[in-house]
Amino acid sequence: MTRRAAPEQQAAIFAALGDPVRVRFVRALVDGGEQSGTSLAGRLGISLALLCHHSKILVGVDLVQKRKAAQTTYYRVNQAALKQVLRDF
C-alpha cells in the first residue's frame, strides 16, 4: 500500500529524535500536552534560543507542531506522525 519513504527522509526523522534534549522535548509534550516555548525551556533547563533551535528540527520533520498566539508559541506533539515512525521497517 503505502510505499517506503526515501531513506534520507526516514533518516531525518530518526535523526530528529537522535538527541537527548529532543527526546526530553517530545516526552515533555507527551506528558504535559501543549506547552509554550518559555515553559518548555524552563522544564528542560535550556535557554529559549536553544529551545528554538531544537524545535525547528522537530517541527521540520513534522513530529511536533506549533501554533502562535500573540507573542507566545505553543508546541504540541503530532501523535499520528510519532506512531508512524517505525511503520517503514
Added chain:
Amino acid sequence: MTRRAAPEQQAAIFAALGDPVRVRFVRALVDGGEQSGTSLAGRLGISLALLCHHSKILVGVDLVQKRKAAQTTYYRVNQAALKQVLRDF
C-alpha cells in the same frame, strides 16, 4: 511496568537510525534476511571499511546482531529491539 529508558539511551538508538546508509542497512536485512558483510557492502554500494563503521553503530545499540563464521561475519536484524524502539513515547 517497564520504565522509560534514559533520554541519552533512547536518543542513541534513534541516532543509530538517523543516517541514510544505516536505514538502507537495516532495510536490506529486513528484506533479505541474514547477510554477510561483503554481500551487504555490495548491495549498499559502500566499502567494507565503511560498512564496518556503520555496523558497529547498529550493533552497539543492539538493533542489529552479528555472528562470525570463519572469516565471514553475518548480520541480522534484532526484530524485537526494532519493534520496541517507539514503546517509550
Added chain:
DNA sequence: GGCATAGTCAAATGGTTATTTAACTACATG
C-alpha cells in the same frame, strides 16, 4: 510612547561523525 515578555536569527565555537585510504589480522585452501 516606553517597557517587559516571548521568540527568532546569526555568528562563533567546540565537539562529533561520515568517509576515504592504507595497513593490518584471521581464516581457508591450493
Added chain:
DNA sequence: CATGTAGTTAAATAACCATTTGACTATGCC
C-alpha cells in the same frame, strides 16, 4: 607456506551539529 578472501583498525579530512552569546523583531500593557 603462499595466496586470496573477509574483516577490522587507525589516521586524516571534511562536513555537520549543539550550544552560547548578543542583537533583533513582535506583541501586550502601563
